[in-house]
Amino acid sequence: MQLKRLKLTDFRNYAQATIDLFSGVHIFYGKNGAGKTNILEAVYYLALTKSFRTAQDRHLIRYHQQMFRVEGDLINDQGQAFHCAIAYALQQGKRLTVNGQRIERFTEYIGEIPVVLLHPADLMLSQGGPANRRRFLDVLLCQSSRIYLHHLAQYNRALKQRNQLLQSEAVDGATLEAWDVQLAEHGAELMQRRQAALQELSETVASLYAELSQSPAKVKLVYRSSVPGGGEASPKEAFLAGLSGHRAADLQLGYTSLGPHRDDVLFLINGKPFRTYASQGEHKTLIVALKLAEYQFLKKHVARQPILLFDDLFGELDAQRIAQMLTYLEKIGQVLVTTTSRNFFDKVNLNQLPVHSYRVAQGTVQLEATLHE
Numbered sequence: 001m002q003l004k005r006l007k008l009t010d011f012r013n014y015a016q017a018t019i020d021l022f023s024g025v026h027i028f029y030g031k032n033g034a035g036k037t038n039i040l041e042a043v044y045y046l047a048l049t050k051s052f053r054t055a056q057d058r059h060l061i062r063y064h065q066q067m068f069r070v071e072g073d074l075i076n077d078q079g080q081a082f083h084c085a086i087a088y089a090l091q092q093g094k095r096l097t098v099n100g101q102r103i104e105r106f107t108e109y110i111g112e113i114p115v116v117l118l119h120p121a122d123l124m125l126s127q128g129g130p131a132n133r134r135r136f137l138d139v140l141l142c143q144s145s146r147i148y149l150h151h152l153a154q155y156n157r158a159l160k161q162r163n164q165l166l167q168s169e170a171v172d173g174a175t176l177e178a179w180d181v182q183l184a185e186h187g188a189e190l191m192q193r194r195q196a197a198l199q200e201l202s203e204t205v206a207s208l209y210a211e212l213s214q215s216p217a218k219v220k221l222v223y224r225s226s227v228p229g230g231g232e233a234s235p236k237e238a239f240l241a242g243l244s245g246h247r248a249a250d251l252q253l254g255y256t257s258l259g260p261h262r263d264d265v266l267f268l269i270n271g272k273p274f275r276t277y278a279s280q281g282e283h284k285t286l287i288v289a290l291k292l293a294e295y296q297f298l299k300k301h302v303a304r305q306p307i308l309l310f311d312d313l314f315g316e317l318d319a320q321r322i323a324q325m326l327t328y329l330e331k332i333g334q335v336l337v338t339t340t341s342r343n344f345f346d347k348v349n350l351n352q353l354p355v356h357s358y359r360v361a362q363g364t365v366q367l368e369a370t371l372h373e
């Protein structure tokens with residue numbers, strides 16, 4: 001997938017901006033607050049119809065305006081050109097079009113433009129709480145499977161209803177049971193699909209980690225479910241049994257205390273948790289391996305080359321790790337990188353990849369130079 005042109009209207013600090021893109025590496029450099037991350041946010045939004053920084057679309061509207069628009073001209077891996085646009089207005093909400101045709105269901109669209117984002121908060125994947133890891137799996141699986149996206153939406157809907165019911169004055173047992181069935185049906189799908197994806201990711205991450213670190217350390221990713229596995233015939237039945245077993249506790253708590261929304265992923269190094277044992281450098285190597293694995297997973301499962309979005313890597317990673325990462329992405333498609341230091345890539349051997357640099361200042365973006373082309 002290649003983004004040829006990105007157009008922003010009243011998005012964050014951009015009144016209007018048109019950015020032409022090519023293949024290879026794109027470096028957006030500029031001072032703090034210039035609008036670099038906003039560009040990556042716009043591409044991510046175009047792909048996932050959501051931001052990675054806020055759950056509220058209205059935050060993306062330029063101050064004092066009523067709406068924003070993000071548009072992209074793209075070419076898919078078969079060479080077909082298409083145009084995507086997402087507009088959000090305070091009054092009308094979100095509107096998505098592809099080649100001028102309105103798309104009502106976003107689930108039919110998400111995954112069309114696969115993206116992999118690496119940003120400073122990703123260090124929280126191995127160091128922070130479980131919500132970070134669930135989100136990682138959800139974003140990956142939503143991009144690679146429409147069915148997953150469907151089950152996730154249904155699961156979240158049922159979970160919300162069940163929690164509301166748990167908090168109500170008089171809880172009707174039959175209604176609660178009906179929600180349990182809904183949760184179990186969709187939740188079991190989520191857990192199975194996450195487990196399968198994780199098994200695949202774990203193998204890729206382990207071999208990438210060994211190569212990147214040049215060490216014999218054994219890395220493993222393990223799905224840790226909050227649902228106790230009994231002798232039940234299926235994951236759905238196990239979840240259903242768990243829900244009924246936790247019913248009294250859930251009524252006390254006022255929320256659903258087990259299910260995929262409470263599951264976690266363990267990152268292990270030589271059998272011990274990263275979170276408690278790994279060094280700072282080991283965490284960074286793990287994140288690089290994980291992101292490369294995410295890229296390979298998406299590429300394989302959506303059969304399209306993802307667009308890479310690297311935000312402010314240099315704050316987190318050293319030149320050597322970045323160079324390693326780019327070298328691993330053989331036949332790299334498109335990478336968009338932000339940095340405050342224009343010369344950073346001077347230290348990185350990019351294997352003659354084309355490099356385009358853009359100066360970002362106060363909501364303007366200017367292509368300055370192209371190397372190796």
Ligand SMILES: Nc1ncnc2c1ncn2[C@@H]1O[C@H](COP(=O)(O)OP(=O)(O)OP(=O)(O)O)[C@@H](O)[C@H]1O
Pocket residue numbers: 011012013014030031032033034035036037038039059060061062063312338340
């Ligand atoms: N809705 C909005 N309307 C107008 N400006 C906004 C809006 N939301 C954020 N901004 C501004 O956009 C500016 C640029 O944000 P961005 O995160 O892209 O900066 P950056 O170039 O990535 O900076 P840094 O190097 O510090 O990460 C910030 O100054 C912020 O105040």
Ligand SMILES: [Mg+2]
Pocket residue numbers: 036037038311312338
């Ligand atoms: Mg930034």
